[in-house]
Amino acid sequence: MDRALLVPALLLAALLACSGGGVHGAGFNRYSFPKGFIFGTGSSAIQYEGAVNLRGKNIWDTFARTPGKIADGSNPDTANDFYHRYKDDLKLITDMNMDTFRFSLAWSRILPNGTIAGGINKAGVDFYNSLIDEVLARGLTPFVTIFHFDTPQVLEDKYGGFLSEKIIKDYVEYAELCFKLFGDRVKFWTTFNEPMIFCAFGYGSGSTAPGRCSPYVSKACGAGDSSTEPYIAGHNLLIAHAEAVRLYRTRYQPAQRGQVGIVQVSHWFIPYDAASDADRHAVKRSLDFMLGWFMHPVAFGEYPATMRRLVGRRLPEFTKEQSDMLKGSYDFLGLNYYTSNYAQATARAPDRRQPSYGTDHRVNQTGYRNGVPIGPPAYTPIFFNYPPGLRELLLYIRRIYGNRPIYITENGFEFGDGFKDRFGLIYVDYATLARYRKKSSYWIQDFLQRH
Numbered sequence: 334m335d336r337a338l339l340v341p342a343l344l345l346a347a348l349l350a351c352s353g354g355g356v357h358g359a360g361f362n363r364y365s366f367p368k369g370f371i372f373g374t375g376s377s378a379i380q381y382e383g384a385v386n387l388r389g390k391n392i393w394d395t396f397a398r399t400p401g402k403i404a405d406g407s408n409p410d411t412a413n414d415f416y417h418r419y420k421d422d423l424k425l426i427t428d429m430n431m432d433t434f435r436f437s438l439a440w441s442r443i444l445p446n447g448t449i450a451g452g453i454n455k456a457g458v459d460f461y462n463s464l465i466d467e468v469l470a471r472g473l474t475p476f477v478t479i480f481h482f483d484t485p486q487v488l489e490d491k492y493g494g495f496l497s498e499k500i501i502k503d504y505v506e507y508a509e510l511c512f513k514l515f516g517d518r519v520k521f522w523t524t525f526n527e528p529m530i531f532c533a534f535g536y537g538s539g540s541t542a543p544g545r546c547s548p549y550v551s552k553a554c555g556a557g558d559s560s561t562e563p564y565i566a567g568h569n570l571l572i573a574h575a576e577a578v579r580l581y582r583t584r585y586q587p588a589q590r591g592q593v594g595i596v597q598v599s600h601w602f603i604p605y606d607a608a609s610d611a612d613r614h615a616v617k618r619s620l621d622f623m624l625g626w627f628m629h630p631v632a633f634g635e636y637p638a639t640m641r642r643l644v645g646r647r648l649p650e651f652t653k654e655q656s657d658m659l660k661g662s663y664d665f666l667g668l669n670y671y672t673s674n675y676a677q678a679t680a681r682a683p684d685r686r687q688p689s690y691g692t693d694h695r696v697n698q699t700g701y702r703n704g705v706p707i708g709p710p711a712y713t714p715i716f717f718n719y720p721p722g723l724r725e726l727l728l729y730i731r732r733i734y735g736n737r738p739i740y741i742t743e744n745g746f747e748f749g750d751g752f753k754d755r756f757g758l759i760y761v762d763y764a765t766l767a768r769y770r771k772k773s774s775y776w777i778q779d780f781l782q783r784h
Contacts, residue, residue, distance in 0.1 A: 363430075363781050371474070372781055373433030374426055374758070375743050377481040377526065379409050382439065384416035388457060389445025390486040392494065392535075396542035401553060414766050419464055421768070425759060427471045429774055430781035434468050435742055437478035437526065440485050440507055447485035448503055449510060458514060465518050476667075476740070477519045478596065479508050479577070481526040482535070482542065489543055495566040496536075501573045508577040512585045520591040522581070523667050523742075524574045527598040528567060528627045536562040537690035549687045559689035561647050568649040571630050575658040595631060596667030596742050599624035601722030601729075605677035605702055615676040615696040618643075620729070622694040632734045634660035643693050666730070667742040672715070673707055673722030674698040712756065 363372065379393045397408035415422060426434055441447070442457035468475045484494045492499045508524065516522075525531070530541070537559045539546030545557030574595055581593050602619040604612035621629070621637040629637045634656035640648055651659065676696050683692035700707050700717045708719035727739065758774040761767070 361780075364784070371432040371740075373431050373435060373473070373476070374429075375435035375476075376413075376415065377437040377478065378439035378442065379412075379437075379481065379483045381413050381436070382416045382442075383410065383412040383414040385410040387416065387442070388439055388454065389441035389447070391439070391441045391483040392486055392489050392542040393483055395486055395489075396544050399544065402544060411766070413761055416460065418766070418768075420467055422759075423467055423471050423473070425768065425770070425774075426473065429758065429778045430783060431473065433474045433476055435476035435478065436464070437481035437483075438511060439483055440480065441483065441487075443510065444485065444507055445487075447488040447491070447507075449506055451487070453510070461515060465515055469518060474521065475519050476521040476523070476742070477511075477515065478523045478526045479511055480504070480524065482531050484543070494543065495532075495569050496562060498569055498572075500569055501576060504573040505576045505580060509580055509584075512581055512589070516585050516589040516591060520589070521665075521740075522591060522593040523596045524577050524593065525570060526596045526667075527669060528570050528574075528595070529598055529623055532563045532567040532570065533690050536566050547687070547689060550689055550691065559691065563690040564644065564648050567626065568651075571627065571659060572651075572655055574631070575655065575662045578662040579658055592664035594663040594665040594667055594740075595627070596669060597624060597628050598669040598671070599726060600671065600698075601673040601719070601726045602676040602698070603673060603707070605675040605697075605699070609678070611678035612676060615678040615694075618694045619674075619676045619696050619698060622690075622696075624726075624730075628666075628730075628734060630656075630659045631662045632660070634658075640693075643695065647688065663737065665738040665740060666734075667740050668726070668730070669743050670723045670726055670741065672700065672711065672717050673719040674700055675702050675707060 363370075379391065385394065393409055397403050400406075413422075423434065438461060439457070442460070443454060444451060445454050445457075446452055465475055465477075484500075488494050488500065488503060494500055512522075534541040535543055536545050536557060537550070539551050539554035539557060539559075544554060545562055546554035547557060547559040548554065550559045578593050581591075585591070586593070599620065600623060602616040604616055606612045618639050621639040625637040626640060629635060630651070635641075635651065636648060676698055679695045679697055682695060683689075700710075700715065706717050708717040710716075711718050723741070730739065758771055758777065760769040760771055762769070
């Protein structure tokens, strides 16, 4: 877990894509963007808050303590200690002339036992009330994520978390409590952050919490089924999303006048061989399995036809009522973009005896072509700086899914690599938790200066 503060991927990626380089001249500043374009930073509870003894356990507490799961053996117990230092951190954000602050609520901090019947943690509610009030007092707009990968451990133990339909009721109950408690001040909600990552990595490869996969995918997984569980968890998550959105729109949106969306993540893909029809089709499959898996249902009420064809009966089906409820179930889209990859069609179909989400798309995805990277290598080996990919991804979304508002969002620390990969505008001394502004923070402060 990287405790580096305040990752403004929404800002940096947008700047690079628009400027073509990232060196900002005298005439390039916030006023170079259309009126209403906003800039901000992001965090998430499990990556950032700390104060683990003041909330219930979640699946990341368990996962991080499993030997070998986190690269440097770190855990979220302290993180950045945002729980105790949020006022100072919010001052840093306003010093940089930001407009917004995105953060997530920890389900187990509000409901330590996962449900209202299990008791509401007043201290947790008080913390989020104080945080929201401080965000607003500093002239920032709060963007609040209801769920960011951190299923309460008690629900994971009780019925398997998102592998059970029971999670739908408990999630919607939790979401409604958030709307009741904070919706008078929060006007931008997202139900889930990066459901593709949560389901594919948590239930397909086992590389993130809850760490489930088939033994033929990784012997490090204690249990799981990579052929079905990613799709089951994703299906239940989508229904929970749709029910929460329907509830918000009917009971709370008319009076609170807020908006609700979902945060998707996707790379952009380029054919490995531009002259190959097979590789061009591989690009489409890659986008369908990464972006379309959760974007298609909230836009059209159904999974991409590519997924239905390749996954077959392992992919659950929506009832007509569920499909209708899902269709159009977002007022805005949050989009996380990390990198771009080449897509190359596999020479043969995957082994039918060992199916998994990771091979169902039948694509080799790589950042290299003939040994040359797609862009300058970034902070971690699998990522490359390729700004045009963001522009192409945005254009693709508009073309396929329509022209609803999009906020380019991003968050906190690197889940699997722990503290060894640093992100953000502020350097944190792990020993003392002291904050030190990086040069990039002053660059952004200057760029965002208001006239």
